[in-house]
Amino acid sequence: MNARAAAARVAARLAEAHIPDAAFEAELLVRAAAGISRTAYFAGACLDTAALRRLDELVERRLRREPAAYLIGRREFYGREFIVTPATLIPRPETEILVECALEASDERPGRPTVVDVGTGCGCVAISLALERPRLRVIGTDVSAAAAAVARENARRLGARVDVVVGDLLGAIRTADLVVANLPYIPTAELRELEPELREWEPWVALDGGPTGTTLIERLLEECAARRVPFAAVEVGFGQAAAVKRRAEALGARTDVRRDLADIDRVVIARWV
Ligand SMILES: C[S@@+](CC[C@H](N)C(=O)[O-])C[C@H]1O[C@@H](n2cnc3c(N)ncnc32)[C@H](O)[C@@H]1O
Incomplete structure (x- = not known):
């Protein structure tokens, strides 16, 4: 046929x-x-x-209702094809804004700044950064060893120099000039109301953002402030930007917010210098 x-x-x-x-x-x-x-x-x-x-x-x-990306084992992100498995979130187009923010910020820094992608999943953000700007030192970190293995495989296949480590937020990281993160941000109580493709197939560790959805994001901002990381860009869910921005400012950062193509506040940028 x-x-x-x-x-x-x-x-x-x-x-x-x-x-x-x-x-x-x-x-x-x-x-x-x-x-x-x-x-x-x-x-x-x-x-x-x-x-x-x-x-x-x-x-x-x-x-x-098994997602098509898991059925075919691939999803395109920032112009490249990434392996995805049920251990990894399926990359979303709005996360490409996080890549844009990190590229802009890294272009302001000479030399070989270290960029850490926290919650790297299949590695799509970290690998895109490493391939777009080979002078960066890029580290991806994830609490899930299974996701980290997929990120390593994607880096190998795409020829990207990315170190992938397993750990909680910045726990396994010594130093960072820029931190980017698309951490889980769905409030726990809303997980059961999600469409079946997410609820039944995507890993809950990649979705569950705690009671308000921003628990991990705020904890990461606290770690960035405590370790004097000069720049962080974090993806947020619908309606979360104001609270995340307030938290970053309370931690001493200057902030900025980027919208996605649907005009939703999508990335909060925090600068400490
Ligand atoms: C929303 S997914 C994003 C994956 C990928 N960055 C992307 O944009 O497609 C969040 C990722 O954060 C990881 N994660 C959850 N809690 C974490 C923690 N405490 N420390 C590090 N990574 C964590 C999950 O395993 C998952 O891979």
Whole structure:
């Protein structure tokens, strides 16, 4: 069967099950089942019986709300493809703003500043920084050893020089010039109300931000202030920027907030010099 015709059928089934971005996801699943590139997909590649069987299995799993990124094992971030597994959060487009903030701040610093990406997950932020600015010394840290292993594998595959260590926040880090973090920020009480793709598949250690959602973020800002880290940029959830900004200012920082494409306050920047 022609790949695009197969995708049209899959898209109709996904849409019927109210799965968002059905057409886009159908293309991803068809390409994964057939093992073909985007170019081959549009050039009229066909699926043989084995590929159609694989496609059926993937569609059944997607209908049980397993995220497409876990089914195909990949997600694009900042123009590169990262391996993702159920041990890692699936990178979100809004996190690319964190990369932009860190690149701008690092460009103001000569030499070889050390950037630490706290809660690195699959390593998407740390690896993007290392590849965009090879002069940086980049360290990714995560409390999850399984996530850290995926980050190391992504760094190896993409040819990025990133050290990945396991530890709580800055616990395993000696020194940092810039800290960036997309830590969990969903209030614990809201976890059970999330859509099934998040609630049942993404790791709770990557989602659970404590009672108000900002527990880990505030703890990280306290560690930055105590260790005299001059710059930190932290991603926050909807409605959290004001409280995080207040906390950073109470810790002596000058602050700034960056919005995402949906006009939501998304990154709080704290500077101590
Ligand atoms: C929201 S995910 C972000 C992952 C990745 N940076 C991204 O943007 O896709 C948060 C990550 O923080 C890690 N994490 C949770 N608590 C932590 C802690 N106390 N110290 C370090 N990392 C932590 C989780 O394991 C998870 O990988």
